[in-house]
Amino acid sequence: MGHSYEDSKKLATKIITILAIITIAEVGLALLAKGYISESIHFPIAITGGIMIILSLIKAYLIVYEFMHMKYEVPGLVKSVLLPTLLLVWAVIAFFMEGDYWRNSRNYIKDKNESKVEMNDEVKQEGRLLEEKTYQSN
Amino acid sequence: MADATVTHADHQVEESNWGGGSRPFKASYGKLMMWYFLLSDAFTFAGFLIAYGTLRVSMNTWPVPDHVFSTFPGGLHHKPLYFVTVMTFVLLFSSFTMVRAVQEGQRENKNGVVFWMLLTILGGLGFLGCQAWEWNTLIAKEHVSITKNPFSAHVQAGVYLEGDGHDIKEGDTFEAGEPYLIHKHDGEWHNLKYKLTEDGPQGKAGDVMEQQFGPKAFGALFFFITGFHGFHVLSGVVFLLIIMLNVATGLYVKRRNGYEMVEKIGLYWHFVDLVWVFVFLVFYLL
Numbered sequence: 373m374g375h376s377y378e379d380s381k382k383l384a385t386k387i388i389t390i391l392a393i394i395t396i397a398e399v400g401l402a403l404l405a406k407g408y409i410s411e412s413i414h415f416p417i418a419i420t421g422g423i424m425i426i427l428s429l430i431k432a433y434l435i436v437y438e439f440m441h442m443k444y445e446v447p448g449l450v451k452s453v454l455l456p457t458l459l460l461v462w463a464v465i466a467f468f469m470e471g472d473y474w475r476n477s478r479n480y481i482k483d484k485n486e487s488k489v490e491m492n493d494e495v496k497q498e499g500r501l502l503e504e505k506t507y508q509s510n
Numbered sequence: 511m512a513d514a515t516v517t518h519a520d521h522q523v524e525e526s527n528w529g530g531g532s533r534p535f536k537a538s539y540g541k542l543m544m545w546y547f548l549l550s551d552a553f554t555f556a557g558f559l560i561a562y563g564t565l566r567v568s569m570n571t572w573p574v575p576d577h578v579f580s581t582f583p584g585g586l587h588h589k590p591l592y593f594v595t596v597m598t599f600v601l602l603f604s605s606f607t608m609v610r611a612v613q614e615g616q617r618e619n620k621n622g623v624v625f626w627m628l629l630t631i632l633g634g635l636g637f638l639g640c641q642a643w644e645w646n647t648l649i650a651k652e653h654v655s656i657t658k659n660p661f662s663a664h665v666q667a668g669v670y671l672e673g674d675g676h677d678i679k680e681g682d683t684f685e686a687g688e689p690y691l692i693h694k695h696d697g698e699w700h701n702l703k704y705k706l707t708e709d710g711p712q713g714k715a716g717d718v719m720e721q722q723f724g725p726k727a728f729g730a731l732f733f734f735i736t737g738f739h740g741f742h743v744l745s746g747v748v749f750l751l752i753i754m755l756n757v758a759t760g761l762y763v764k765r766r767n768g769y770e771m772v773e774k775i776g777l778y779w780h781f782v783d784l785v786w787v788f789v790f791l792v793f794y795l796l
Contacts (some may be wrong), residue, residue, distance in 0.1 A: 388606040402795045428791045430607035460556045465558045471567030
């Protein structure tokens with residue numbers, strides 16, 4: 373590992389201080405953005421969310437690479453653990469987008485159900501055409 | 511979990527990929543397997559967080575975290591996210607003490623290892639105590655269960671027609687997005703009545719409505735995910751205790767791989783801290 377005992381102690385103290393500062397920054401940002409520190413300040417959720425995710429990823433990097441010593445491991449080991457994890461991140465993002473789609477679909481259906489449609493000839497013809505298409509494709 | 515592939519001093523064991531005598535990735539079997547176990551555990555937690563995230567994003571309203579988590583021991587209220595920040599610091603600090611324990615193990619300082627591992631265990635127990643307090647507040651005081659969620663948020667602006675004896679008084683106005691908690695007294699839920707002050711998706715101005723319960727999934731997701739994490743903290747504390755006692759008896763002094771056992775449980779402990787970083791982010795900050 374190449375670090376002397378004293379250097380290792382100093383490094384650990386440095387990392388934990390950085391982690392503590394990042395944590396305070398995350399919480400501070402969360403409270404600031406929601407208006408708890410000053411009533412007039414409100415950040416859009418996309419910006420605060422984005423910054424907090426980045427800060428958490430930095431914390432994750434420090435914990436995995438320094439505390440768990442990933443930095444000093446053989447590249448093969450590093451890749452065999454981190455590449456699947458990156459795929460996980462992709463899965464998380466994909467599912468958040470999926471949840472968004474569900475919400476939009478549900479709201480669309482709700483709006484359509486509650487909206488009033490005048491039953492004129494055009495609408496009736498549309499309905500007949502749709503029915504024909506459905507029976508044809510079966 | 512000591513290195514079983516021993517090379518005898520007199521003759522060399524030929525290193526071959528499948529014939530033994532080699533250390534893939536230059537790591538011991540135990541350490542490599544701990545990494546892969548943590549990877550599999552990461553998939554499990556990711557699955558749960560995906561379930562939470564997807565369901566939450568798919569709903570129009572969701573309990574506002576800084577409103578739900580705003581109590582502090584000592585009867586304090588309106589301290590949003592204070593307590594959970596304290597919990598995060600406790601776990602973070604216990605990760606630091608774990609690093610120190612591993613460092614003392616590397617210079618074979620038995621007493622140093624015991625000291626720093628003890629601090630780590632105390633940190634873990636402290637975190638569990640805090641989580642228990644949090645659960646008690648939610649379950650016994652605020653009556654969140656896996657079937658009912660009294661935390662919700664208003665969809666439209668309005669004015670309250672009655673008070674709840676806590677923060678809300680008759681005549682208090684609120685805006686869209688404002689969170690509320692339905693209180694329960696003597697076994698009875700008190701869904702406050704209010705009047706809408708403008709037209710919107712819920713109804714027209716002047717309509718009288720009642721506070722509705724929030725999304726049912728909140729309780730199940732919160733308790734299951736924090737419970738699963740807490741279970742990991744608990745099992746981590748148990749293992750830390752066992753290994754600390756092993757260190758104290760001098761079990762690792764003569765081992766060929768020294769205090770590697772402390773390193774391995776250290777990896778597990780840092781993983782538990784890492785999962786908390788993301789649970790904290792997803793449940794409390796976002």
